[in-house]
Amino acid sequence: MEMEKNWHINAPWAQLVVSTQMPDKLFRDTLKLTDDIYADANRDSAGAGLAGQISNEYYITQDKLIESGLMNYMHESVTKYWQTVLTNGNMWQYCDKKFEHGPHGFDYACKIVSAWTVHQFENEYNPIHNHANCKISAVIHLKFPEKIEPARKEHTSGADGSGLDGNLVFTGMGAADEWCTAPVLNVNPATIGMLHIFPSSLGHSVYPFRGKGERRSLAFNADIISKKQVDAIVAQEKIEQENAKGEI
Numbered sequence: 001m002e003m004e005k006n007w008h009i010n011a012p013w014a015q016l017v018v019s020t021q022m023p024d025k026l027f028r029d030t031l032k033l034t035d036d037i038y039a040d041a042n043r044d045s046a047g048a049g050l051a052g053q054i055s056n057e058y059y060i061t062q063d064k065l066i067e068s069g070l071m072n073y074m075h076e077s078v079t080k081y082w083q084t085v086l087t088n089g090n091m092w093q094y095c096d097k098k099f100e101h102g103p104h105g106f107d108y109a110c111k112i113v114s115a116w117t118v119h120q121f122e123n124e125y126n127p128i129h130n131h132a133n134c135k136i137s138a139v140i141h142l143k144f145p146e147k148i149e150p151a152r153k154e155h156t157s158g159a160d161g162s163g164l165d166g167n168l169v170f171t172g173m174g175a176a177d178e179w180c181t182a183p184v185l186n187v188n189p190a191t192i193g194m195l196h197i198f199p200s201s202l203g204h205s206v207y208p209f210r211g212k213g214e215r216r217s218l219a220f221n222a223d224i225i226s227k228k229q230v231d232a233i234v235a236q237e238k239i240e241q242e243n244a245k246g247e248i
Contacts, residue, residue, distance in 0.1 A: 009084065010185055016088065017170055017185060017198045018081050022140060026069055027193040031142055033060070033068045034117045034218060046116040051129040052206075056119035060218070065115060078110045078136055078222045081197040107227040115220035120166075121213075126206035128171055134221035137200040139168065141189040145213025166190075166209035170202055189215060 010017040022030070037043050037058050044059040065071040086092040113134045118126075131137045144166065151163035168187040187196060198204070200221060209215065225233075 007080070007084075015172065015199045015202050016081075016085055017196060017202070018084060019187070019194055019196050020077065022073065022193050022195050024193075026073055027142075029068050030070060030140065030218060033064060033070070034119075034142060034216060037064075037117055038119055050116070052118065052120075052124070052126040054118060054120050054124045054126065056117075056121075058117050058119075060115040060117060062112070065112065070115075071112065074112050074115075074138070074220060074222065075110050077195060077197060078112075078138070078224075081136065082108070082110070082224055108224050109227070109230045111223045111225055113221040113223050115218065118217045118219060120206065120215040120217075122210055123208050125208035126204075128169075128203050128205040130203050131200040131221050134200045135224050136197060136222045137202075138195060138197040138220055138222070140195045140218045141168075141192050141216075142218060143214050143216035144190045144192060145209065145211055145215065147211060148213070149210035164207050166215050167207050168196070168204060169207065170198065170204045172202070189217070 006020050008019045010019065037060065038056065044061075045057065046059045047054070047057045050057055060070075062071070065074070086095070120126075148165055151165065156163045164186060166189060168189055170185040170187070172184065187194075206215075
């Protein structure tokens with residue numbers, strides 16, 4: 001389903017996966033940012049805390065997200081995604097009743113929890129997993145090899161001959177009624193510059209590929225907090241600032 005130009009909603013299950021093309025300049029700046037991180041000898045590895053069977057995964061600091069313009073883009077995209085979710089049926093009324101802290105109508109804020117780069121090479125892969133300690137996750141496809149090895153079995157090959165190799169795969173409702181739901185959603189990363197936003201609880205994985213070259217992505221996690229939580233955070237920050245003044 002396409003709600004508007006450059007905002008594509010995929011809803012094979014109750015969860016919504018939204019895909020959108022990021023602005024060209026921001027894409028180039030993001031590619032440069034990840035080039036610099038990959039080349040930095042002091043880069044901060046994220047691999048120990050991630051599920052991927054991938055050697056090169058690195059955190060991106062909040063400062064770098066702000067300097068590159070990515071932070072604003074992430075906030076805007078996640079906010080729009082959450083608006084899309086809330087206008088889907090009676091979701092905002094349900095959330096108000098179910099959760100103490102939000103979203104209380106459309107009065108909420110977005111907070112980026114973490115961000116990291118994934119530099120995937122031949123035979124590396126990401127097993128099916130989801131993300132904890134956040135509500136929303138997203139991935140931006142930045143690079144894909146110009147040519148990868150064809151699928152070994154002809155009947156499993158896609159239009160480009162590679163089949164699902166290197167694809168991002170969302171796994172939905174498992175053994176739910178196949179007449180009514182699609183169990184998987186395959187996303188070909190060959191179209192670089194695409195941002196995909198989805199619920200952090202949604203299972204997803206990345207298939208390995210064979211051949212030279214790099215499959216690169218930037219992933220991030222976000223939280224949605226209510227105005228009540230925002231006010232509490234601001235109040236706590238003021239208290240800490242006053243205490244700090246008193247210690248000087």
